[in-house]
Amino acid sequence: MRIDSQSQISLEDVPVTVLAESYGTPVYVYEENRIRENFRRADAAFRKHYPDFRFFYAIKCCNNLAIANILRQEGAGIDAASVNEILLAKELGLGGEHVMFSGNFLSDDDIRQGLESGVIFNLDDASLLPRVLKHGKPEVLSFRINPGYGKSSLGDFVTNAGPKAKFGVHPDHVLAAYKAAKEAGITRFGAHMMPGSCMIEPEYFELITGLLMDIVGRVGRELGITFEFVDLGGGLGIPYRHGEPALDLDETAKRIAGVFRKKVAEYGLTPPRLMMEPARYFVGDAGYLIGRVHTIKDSYTRIIGTDVGMNTLARPAMYGAYHHIYVNGREHEARQPVGLCGQICENTDYWVKERPLPAGTAIGDLVVIENAGAYGYTMSYQYNGRLRPAEVLVNGARHWLIRERETFQDLIRTVRVPEHLRPAAG
Numbered sequence: 001m002r003i004d005s006q007s008q009i010s011l012e013d014v015p016v017t018v019l020a021e022s023y024g025t026p027v028y029v030y031e032e033n034r035i036r037e038n039f040r041r042a043d044a045a046f047r048k049h050y051p052d053f054r055f056f057y058a059i060k061c062c063n064n065l066a067i068a069n070i071l072r073q074e075g076a077g078i079d080a081a082s083v084n085e086i087l088l089a090k091e092l093g094l095g096g097e098h099v100m101f102s103g104n105f106l107s108d109d110d111i112r113q114g115l116e117s118g119v120i121f122n123l124d125d126a127s128l129l130p131r132v133l134k135h136g137k138p139e140v141l142s143f144r145i146n147p148g149y150g151k152s153s154l155g156d157f158v159t160n161a162g163p164k165a166k167f168g169v170h171p172d173h174v175l176a177a178y179k180a181a182k183e184a185g186i187t188r189f190g191a192h193m194m195p196g197s198c199m200i201e202p203e204y205f206e207l208i209t210g211l212l213m214d215i216v217g218r219v220g221r222e223l224g225i226t227f228e229f230v231d232l233g234g235g236l237g238i239p240y241r242h243g244e245p246a247l248d249l250d251e252t253a254k255r256i257a258g259v260f261r262k263k264v265a266e267y268g269l270t271p272p273r274l275m276m277e278p279a280r281y282f283v284g285d286a287g288y289l290i291g292r293v294h295t296i297k298d299s300y301t302r303i304i305g306t307d308v309g310m311n312t313l314a315r316p317a318m319y320g321a322y323h324h325i326y327v328n329g330r331e332h333e334a335r336q337p338v339g340l341c342g343q344i345c346e347n348t349d350y351w352v353k354e355r356p357l358p359a360g361t362a363i364g365d366l367v368v369i370e371n372a373g374a375y376g377y378t379m380s381y382q383y384n385g386r387l388r389p390a391e392v393l394v395n396g397a398r399h400w401l402i403r404e405r406e407t408f409q410d411l412i413r414t415v416r417v418p419e420h421l422r423p424a425a426g
Contacts, residue, residue, distance in 0.1 A: 001031075001288065001368070001370070003326070003331055006329065006332075007328070007329050007330055007331040007332045007333075008328065008329055009326060009328045009331075009366075009368050011029050011031055011288055011394050012031050012032075012033060012394045012395060012396055012397070013394075013396050013397040014394045014397060014398075014399050016029075016290050016328050016366055016368055017328065017366065018399075019290060019392060019394075019399065020290055020292065020366055022392075022399070023390045023392055023401060023405070024390065024405060025290055025291050025292040025307055025366070025389075026289060026290065026291040026292075026306075026307050026308050026312050026389040027289070027290050027389050027390045027391070027392055027405075028287060028288070028289055028372060028373075028376055028377050028389055028390070028391045028392065029287070029288050029289075029290060029391075029392045029393075029394060029399075030062075030064075030067055030283065030286050030287045030288075030373055030391070030392070030393050030394070030402075031286045031287075031288075031394055031395075032070060032286075032393055032394065032395040033395060033396075034285065034286035035067065035070050035071070035282055035283055035286045035373075036070060036074060038281060038282045038283075038285070038286065039055070039071060039074045039075075039076065039282050040074065041249060042055065042236065042249055042278070042281060042282070043055060043074070043075065045249045045250045045252070045253040046253045046256075046257075046274070046276070048250070048253065049250075049253045049254050049256070049257035049258075050253070050256075050257040050260065050261075050274045052271070052273045052274060053273070053274045053275070053276075054075075054076075054077065054273060054274075054275050055075070055076045055077070055275070055276055055277070055278070056076060056077040056078060056079040056099075056100050056231070056275060056276070056277040057071045057072075057076040057077070057078055057079065057277070057278075057279055057282065058079040058081075058234055058277050058278065058279035059078050059079065059080060059085050059088055059089070059279070060079075060081045060085065060279070060378060061279030061280060061283060061284075061374045061375055061378065062279065062283045062287065062373055062374060062375075062376070062377065062378060063085070063088060063377075063378050064377070064391050064402055064403055065088065065091055065092065065402075066391075066393055066400075066402035067283060067393070067402070068088065068092055069092060071282060072092050072093070072094065076282075077094060077097075077098040077099060077100065078092065078094050078098065078099045078100070079099075079100045079102055079234075079277035079279075080099055080100065080101050080102065080103075080119070081102055081103055081104075082103055082110070083103075083109075083110055083113045083114060083117075086099060086101060086113070086114065086117045086119055089119075090117075095117065095118060095119060096118050096119060097119070097120055097140060099117070099119035099120065100119065100120045100122055100142075100192075100231065100275075100277065101114045101117070101119045101120060101121055101122060102122040102124070102144060102192065102277075103124070104124040104125075104144075104167060105124070106124075106128060106131075108131065108135070111128070111131055111132050111135050112135045112136075115132070115135050115136040115138060118139065120138075120140045120142060120190065121138035121140065121141050121142065122142040122143070122144055122190070122192050122231075123141065123142070123143050123144065123169075123177075124144045124167060124168060124169075125144075125168075125169055126143065126169055126173055126176060126177035126180065129177065129180055129181060129184070133184055137184070137185065137186060138186065139188060140188045140189070140190060140228065141181055141186045141188070141189055141190070142189065142190035142191055142192045142229075142231065143169050143174065143177050143178065143181075143191065143192065144167060144168045144169065144192045144193060144194065145168050145169050145171070145174055145191060145192065145193045145212060145215055145216070146167060146168030146169060146170060146171065146193070146194075147168075147171065147193055147195075147208060147211040147212045147215060148171045148211065167194050168193060168194065171215055174215050174219060175218065175219050175222065175223070178219050178223055178225060179223055182223055182225065188228055189225050189226070189227050189228065190227060190228055190229040190230065190231060190272075191212070191215075191216045191219075191227055191229075191230045191231070191272075192230075192231040192233065193208070193212050193231070193232060193233050194233040194234070194235075195208040195209075195212075195232060195233050195234070195235045196208070196235045197234070197235055197237075197280075198235065198237035198238065198240075198280060199235045199236070199237045199247075200237040200238075200239065200244070200245060200246065200247040201247075202247070202248050202251040202252040202254075202255050203255065205232075205235070205252050205255060205256050206255035206256060206258070206259050208232075209232060209255075209256050209259050209260055209263075210259045210263065212230070212232070213230070213259065213260060213263030213264070213267075214263065216230060216263075216267075216269075217263050217264075217266060217267030217269060218267065220267055220268075220269045221267050221268060221269075226269075226270050227269065227270075227272045228272055228273060229272050229273040229274070229275050230260070230272045230273075230274060230275070231275040231276065231277060232256065232274070232275070232276045233276065233277055234276065234277050234278040234279060234280070234281075235278065236249070236252070236276070236278040236280070236281035237280070237281070238280060238281060238284045238285050238371060238374075240321070240322050240323065240324070240371050241322055241324070242324060247281075256274075257274070260274060279374060280374035280375070283373040283374055284371050284373050284374035285370075285371050285373065286373045287371070287372045287373020287374065287376055288368055288369060288370060288372055288373075289308060289312065289313055289368075289369040289372040289376060289389075290366055290367070290368055290369075291306040291307050291308035291312075291366070291367045291369070292306060292307055292364065292365070292366055292367070293305070293306050293327075293361060293362065293363050293364060293365045293366075293367065294306060294307060294343075294363065295363065296361070296362070296363060301337075301338070301339055301353075301354075302336070302338045302339065303338065303339040303340070303341055303350070304338055304339065304340045304341075304357070304361055304367075305340075305341055305342075305343070306340060306341070306342060306367055307342065307343060308342055308367065308369060309341070309342020309343050309344040309349050309351075309386060310342060310344050310346065310348055310349045310351060310383075311342070311344055311349075311380060311381050311382065311383045311384065311386045312342065312380050312386070312388075312389055313351075313369065313372060313376055313379075313380070314375075314379040314380065314381070315375055315376075315379065316351040316352070317346075317348040317349065317351050318379075323369050323370055323371055323372060324369070324370040324371070325340065325352065325355065325357065325367055325368070325369055325370070326367065326368040326369075326370070327357060327358045327361050327365050327366070327367055327368075328365060328366040328367070328368060329365065329366075330358035330360055330361060330365065331358065333358040333359055333360050334358070334359050335356040335357060335358055335359060336356065336357070336359040337354040337355065337356055338352075338354075338355060338356075338357050338361070339352055339353045339354065339355070340352035340355065340357070340367075343384070343386060344383060344384050344386065345384055346383075377389070377391055377403070382406070382411060385411060387405065387406035387407065387408070387410065387411065388405070388406045388410075389405055389406075390403060390404060390405040391403035
């Protein structure tokens with residue numbers, strides 16, 4: 001993003017005014033070059049410290065196939081949380097060991113389709129193994145391990161490890177899980193964890209990797225299992241608030257590789273491939289949400305009403321997430337504390353309160369919401385009959401529509417009204 005001397009905002013080289021006029025608002029916009037830069041920076045850092053390394057992209061974060069294809073071109077595999085995300089990977093031309101299936105609380109149909117797809121099967125709990133074996137035997141099996149500790153910079157809602165998390169095999173049950181899999185005739189193994197969400201402290205990644213490898217090391221040593229890979233999950237964070245420090249990626253990779261090698265040697269393991277499956281780090285700060293001011297209300301406080309609501313960007317209403325907001329053409333102005341809301345009939349849609357925004361903000365102005373590339377569009381929904389926005393990709397001065405804006409027909413397309421409930425003709 002660039003802001004010129006007149007406070008006019010451009011995404012790459014495309015003014016937001018052009019994007020709003022071309023595609024309407026609200027609209028998600030992604031900077032292709034930023035995504036590529038983010039991936040290459042991360043890939044180079046980890047390969048520098050551990051050459052046998054690979055990233056898988058957690059496609060749940062931003063599932064537009066145009067965005068996913070950028071990361072496929074850069075060399076990423078796909079982390080799929082559902083069968084439909086396996087099918088998205090197939091649309092990218094990826095399958096087999098280029099896809100990690102990490103669903104949780106799976107149905108029998110999920111298991112059957114996952115096995116038929118031939119992807120890496122990553123089980124969230126040992127209780128799933130007997131059900132999996134009723135349908136077949138995965139070529140490569142991994143268990144998602146809860147290392148007993150976890151944290152997140154975004155709060156408890158997205159702390160994905162530790163006693164309060166729903167994910168992963170309890171540390172005391174991991175040995176039995178791999179033993180049962182080995183006795184069932186499975187010969188190729190991996191290990192996995194979800195360390196947390198949006199972490200920006202290198203020392204945390206070192207700590208959590210060490211905890212995981214102590215569990216993996218004991219299993220490998222006691223059962224004689226060779227782990228082909230260890231997947232450290234995601235969690236590479238980005239700063240959402242201005243002034244927050246960015247993750248020191250080189251230091252993070254150095255610390256992870258150091259403790260990883262140390263534990264491999266300590267437990268006498270054959271060195272596995274090291275993998276991670278972030279997404280926010282790749283696309284979070286490459287995505288923006290453009291909306292328009294429709295109403296300004298002076299009540300107990302001043303509230304700026306826009307077409308960006310909790311249905312369009314759910315994170316603030318769900319768990320108090322912060323996103324920085326710009327007002328196009330007014331960033332040079334003095335500021336006053338105001339509220340900002342969308343058009344949804346819920347008070348949680350009043351998702352910004354007492355935020356210093358430009359005092360001259362007026363009806364018709366464009367607001368640009370930062371760091372919206374991760375868990376933005378994918379968490380949008382149709383409440384109040386408000387439809388999902390368009391998605392656009394920019395590269396230099398070029399821009400493309402990569403997902404059409406929903407229409408009313410999309411709202412009713414799958415609905416079937418029984419004949420006796422339909423209104424009479426005329």
